[in-house]
Amino acid sequence: xPFSKGNKPICPFKKNHKINKGRIWNKDSRKKASESHRxxxxxxxxxxxxSKSLKGKIPKNIEILKNYWRGKIFSEDLKNKLSKVKxxxxxxxxxxxxxxxxxxxxxxxxxxxxxxxxxxxxxxxxMRVLTTDHIRSKSIxxxxxxxxxxxxxxxxxxxxxxxxxxGEYINFMNRKYWKFNGKKSKNYKRKKVSH
Numbered sequence: 322x323p324f325s326k327g328n329k330p331i332c333p334f335k336k337n338h339k340i341n342k343g344r345i346w347n348k349d350s351r352k353k354a355s356e357s358h359r360x361x362x363x364x365x366x367x368x369x370x371x372s373k374s375l376k377g378k379i380p381k382n383i384e385i386l387k388n389y390w391r392g393k394i395f396s397e398d399l400k401n402k403l404s405k406v407k408x409x410x411x412x413x414x415x416x417x418x419x420x421x422x423x424x425x426x427x428x429x430x431x432x433x434x435x436x437x438x439x440x441x442x443x444x445x446x447x448m449r450v451l452t453t454d455h456i457r458s459k460s461i462x463x464x465x466x467x468x469x470x471x472x473x474x475x476x477x478x479x480x481x482x483x484x485x486x487x488g489e490y491i492n493f494m495n496r497k498y499w500k501f502n503g504k505k506s507k508n509y510k511r512k513k514v515s516h
Contacts, residue, residue, distance in 0.1 A: 421467070423467040428466075428467045428472065429453045429472075431469045431472075432453045432473065432474060433451065433474055435469055435472070435474075436473060436474035439474060440474060440475050440476040440479055441473050441474055441475060441479075442475060442476075442482075442483075443476060443478075443479055445476045447476070450476045450477045450478075451474055451475070451476060452474075452475055452476070452480050453472050453473070453474055453475070454472065454474075454475050454480055454484075455471055456471050456473055457471055458487060458491070461491075
């Protein structure tokens with residue numbers, strides 16, 4: 322027996338070993354490591370294992386990746402390559418995701434500007450708590466979803482109160498009128514009848 326009980330050799334290559342934990346690699350070490358791996362070919366089996374392990378995972382540097390191309394100057398060669406890749410793809414009116422050139426963020430910005438960045442119920446001007454809400458529900462009036470006049474600025478508390486009031490109104494209308502016209506809202510609740 323080469324080692325006495327309890328005296329095992331330290332292996333610095335184990336994952337999460339105390340020697341490697343929290344280690345910060347300087348630029349030279351990183352450069353040497355990358356150069357040593359340069360030119361190595363991975364087998365198809367190894368590539369498939371890496372692919373399976375990374376599927377569904379969000380990279381830690383996602384914020385960096387999102388802003389990577391911002392402010393970059395493209396060469397004409399690269400511009401031509403990118404345009405070739407995009408050829409044949411549907412854009413604008415032809416795309417199935419087209420919503421008439423208006424997005425939720427654009428609508429929100431315009432509503433906030435219209436209301437002068439102020440809650441319309443209590444008058445708070447704190448941008449951290451301001452939200453936008455539809456005056457007429459977008460589930461009942463889908464054509465008014467991106468209409469700026471159908472939006473109002475509310476703080477988080479007033480928004481909760483208005484949402485509760487809207488829910489009560491929809492339930493009232495369901496009970497009184499809409500059930501007879503064949504229209505039922507998502508919030509419709511049937512009364513229990515006791516015999």
